Amino acid sequence: MNASPSSSLGASRHAAPAAEPLRRHVASLLGACKPGFALPGPFFTDEPLYAAELEYLFGRHWLFVASEPEIPEGGDYRTFQIGPWPIFIVRRDDGSIGAFHNTCRHRGSRILLQDSGIAGATLQCPYHRWTYDLDGRVIGCGATGEAPAAQRRLKPVHVKTLAGLVFVCLADEPPDDFDDMLQRMTPYLAPHGLTRAKVAKQVDIIEHGNWKLTIENNRECFHCAGHPELLCSLFDFFGEIDPERMSAPERATYARYQSARPVQEALWARAGLPWAEIEQLHGRPTAFRTERLVLDGAGESMTADTRVASRRLLGDLKEPRLGTLHFHTQPNAWFHFLSDHALTFATLPLERGRTLVRSTWLVHADAQEGRDYDLEKLTSVWNATNAQDAAFVAETQRGASSPAYEPGPIAASEYMVKLFHVWYEERLRAEMRL
Ligand code: FES
Numbered sequence: 001m002n003a004s005p006s007s008s009l010g011a012s013r014h015a016a017p018a019a020e021p022l023r024r025h026v027a028s029l030l031g032a033c034k035p036g037f038a039l040p041g042p043f044f045t046d047e048p049l050y051a052a053e054l055e056y057l058f059g060r061h062w063l064f065v066a067s068e069p070e071i072p073e074g075g076d077y078r079t080f081q082i083g084p085w086p087i088f089i090v091r092r093d094d095g096s097i098g099a100f101h102n103t104c105r106h107r108g109s110r111i112l113l114q115d116s117g118i119a120g121a122t123l124q125c126p127y128h129r130w131t132y133d134l135d136g137r138v139i140g141c142g143a144t145g146e147a148p149a150a151q152r153r154l155k156p157v158h159v160k161t162l163a164g165l166v167f168v169c170l171a172d173e174p175p176d177d178f179d180d181m182l183q184r185m186t187p188y189l190a191p192h193g194l195t196r197a198k199v200a201k202q203v204d205i206i207e208h209g210n211w212k213l214t215i216e217n218n219r220e221c222f223h224c225a226g227h228p229e230l231l232c233s234l235f236d237f238f239g240e241i242d243p244e245r246m247s248a249p250e251r252a253t254y255a256r257y258q259s260a261r262p263v264q265e266a267l268w269a270r271a272g273l274p275w276a277e278i279e280q281l282h283g284r285p286t287a288f289r290t291e292r293l294v295l296d297g298a299g300e301s302m303t304a305d306t307r308v309a310s311r312r313l314l315g316d317l318k319e320p321r322l323g324t325l326h327f328h329t330q331p332n333a334w335f336h337f338l339s340d341h342a343l344t345f346a347t348l349p350l351e352r353g354r355t356l357v358r359s360t361w362l363v364h365a366d367a368q369e370g371r372d373y374d375l376e377k378l379t380s381v382w383n384a385t386n387a388q389d390a391a392f393v394a395e396t397q398r399g400a401s402s403p404a405y406e407p408g409p410i411a412a413s414e415y416m417v418k419l420f421h422v423w424y425e426e427r428l429r430a431e432m433r434l
Pocket residue numbers: 104105106107108109125126127128129130
């Protein structure tokens with residue numbers, strides 16, 4: 001892997017340096033990686049490394065956790081467990097979003113216990129009934145009669161939104177390059193009107209594999225022959241394309257792609273939608289990539305028949321054939337924005353070998369199930385794809401945990417897996433001062 005010097009990459013300021021034995025341990029694991037090859041087995045099996053990833057990657061980078069339509073009204077909240085940190089986000093009555101550590105300032109109980117709910121004007125810890133306002137201030141200490149100490153507030157978590165996507169960062173001083181991503185991505189995302197959407201369906205699955213396997217699997221389509229439903233709409237051409245080396249069916253698919261591309265670009269131009277690729281996958285803490293992709297068939301949506309699943313299009317979009325705007329952010333999310341629906345995927349590690357993948361389908365807030373969209377048609381392709389991916393990840397976790405496992409070479413079409421490894425090493429070296 002190609003690591004850049006940590007000093008240029010902006011380690012979180014004021015963060016305590018990692019303990020020396022852990023630094024030496026992680027440095028020696030990183031030193032055993034071969035550029036252009038899969039990660040060695042300990043990257044999926046080693047507990048101290050996993051603890052370091054939680055603290056220095058998940059604890060210090062911007063993480064996508066939810067979309068704004070998941071907390072549409074004042075008082076709506078969602079809770080998350082990020083490594084050892086329980087947190088929540090809450091919508092205030094003025095429409096702003098707060099994010100806090102879900103740890104009571106009395107004796108530490110979690111305050112909000114459900115995955116989601118409505119808090120009302122105040123939050124109350126269920127243990128001794130300390131109460132808080134939605135700015136995190138203590139406004140009552142239960143039945144003790146003690147006056148709340150003004151300086152004791154719920155610890156805040158940094159929160160930012162990007163065109164309806166909610167990101168949090170647990171670091172004291174988060175990476176300052178989020179606003180650059182915001183500025184570059186807003187013209188791509190805003191036309192899809194996510195803030196005017198609603199959740200049609202959310203599905204949580206647990207993949208029995210390390211979080212990096214979930215991410216690596218998402219960063220390549222070399223395995224996409226295992227996704228027959230997805231391939232009805234997705235052209236699986238990523239990285240260098242060499243038609244000379246294609247099979248006859250691949251060449252036919254490539255010919256369809258080549259003839260669809262100019263038609264699609266004309267439609268994007270007419271709708272005023274940017275489509276150029278932006279690839280910022282390493283050399284910065286808040287790494288991301290976007291590209292508007294042509295879809296096969298009717299080119300409208302990621303459905304079995306490639307037509308829109310919701311006839312009420314997102315935002316003010318009028319043209320159903322827009323392909324998909326693919327977007328992903330390191331270390332934990334990917335997205336598809338279509339004309340008729342948006343899909344968000346948030347992953348969070350649960351344990352070293354277990355990872356939560358939360359998929360959310362969003363449609364226009366005015367779309368009515370049964371009248372404007374059919375839930376089965378909307379969700380069937382990605383439900384099938386998620387199940388297939390979960391099996392790939394689980395099998396790789398088992399196989400790569402074997403003492404007999406040796407990392408193999410990464411193919412040209414898997415170049416984004418390689419770039420994920422570069423980012424991963426850069427960020428660990430920068431944050432751990434290796
Ligand atoms: S722990 Fe929350 S009120 Fe006691």
